[in-house]
Amino acid sequence: MSAAARAAAARCPEHRARFERAGLSPDDLKTPDDLFGLDPVRRIDPAHWPGPPVDGWGEALKAMGLRSGDVVLTALPTRSGRTAETIDLALGRLGCRPVPSLANDAAFQITLLRDLSCKAYVGRPTDLAALEAQAGRDGLDVDELIPARVVLVLEAGRTEGEGGPPAPAPGKTGLRAYASAEAGCLGYECDRCAGFHPTVDVLIEVLDPESGRPAEPGRPGEVIVTILDPERPLIRYAPGDRAVLANRPCARGPVSFRLIEPETGSGG
Ligand SMILES: [Zn+2]
Secondary structure (H helix, E strand, O other): OOOHHHHHHHHHHHHHHHHHHHHOEEEEOHHHHHHOOOOOOOOOOOOOOOOOHHHHHHHHHHHOOOOOOEEEEEOHHHHHHHHHHHHHHHHHHEEEEEOOOOOOOOHHHHHHHHHHOOOEEEOOHHHHHHHHHHHHHHHHHHHHHHHOOEEEEEEOOOOOOOOOOOOOOOOOEEEEEEOOOEEEEEEEOOOOOEEEEEOEEEEEEEEEEOOOOEEEOOOOEEEEEEEEOOOEEEEOOOOOOOEEEEOOOEEOOOOOEEEEEOOOOOEO
C-alpha cells in the first residue's frame, strides 16, 4: 500500500496536498484501516493521472470471457479516445483481435460482426441498444451476431459520457465494466452474483453518507476507490457513484458491490 501511496504523492499534487493536510506521509499507509486518516479526493486534474491503465482492463476482459484469438468489435465514441486506446491495448495483450468501428454506425457494425465472426462487442449501452434495434429491423438474431459475451463500458462518475447515470445492460448476454477513462477498469460485472467484482489491485469502499464510516453490507453509500498498483496509483478517490456492498461472498471473489442507478434508486 505505501508503494502506491508514494507513487501517487510523487505524481499528483492533489494527493500530496491531502497527505500534508492529514499530517501523514505515504509511508504511514500500511493497511486499509490507515486510509481513514485521509479525506476522499473528489477531483484530480486530468494531467495528474498516470496512464494508460491497461492492466485492470486485461483482467476484467478475461474475467468476462474473452480469450486469445477472439475477434472483438470495439465501438467506442471518438471522445473516449483514452478509454478506446487502453481497451485496444488490453485486448491485444490478451491475444484478441480488436476491430474498431464507429460508435453509432449500427448497419456497418452488423456487416463487421457477420463478415469477421466477431465474438464480442465492446461499447456503450446506448450504442448496443441501437445495434440491437437495427438487427431486429433486419430480422437478425443478436445472439448469433454476438455469440459470446457482450462487454459494456461504464465510466465511473459520468457513466454515459455527459454526466448521465449508469444505464442497465440491454442485452441478456451483457456484462458491464465499471471504469473511468483516467483510472481504467475498476471492476467487472459477474454472471454469477450479478454484482461487480473489483479488479485485483482495486479496493472499493462504500461509505455511509452520515458518518463517513464504512456502510454495513446491504446499505447504500458513496463509492471510494483506492488502486494499489503503483503504475496507476489512486488513494481514496470519490468518482461520484453510489453502491451497496453484497452481504455474501461469491465464488469469483470475496467482495462484490452493486452500483445504484441515480435515476431509479435501484441496484444495478
Ligand atoms: Zn460474483
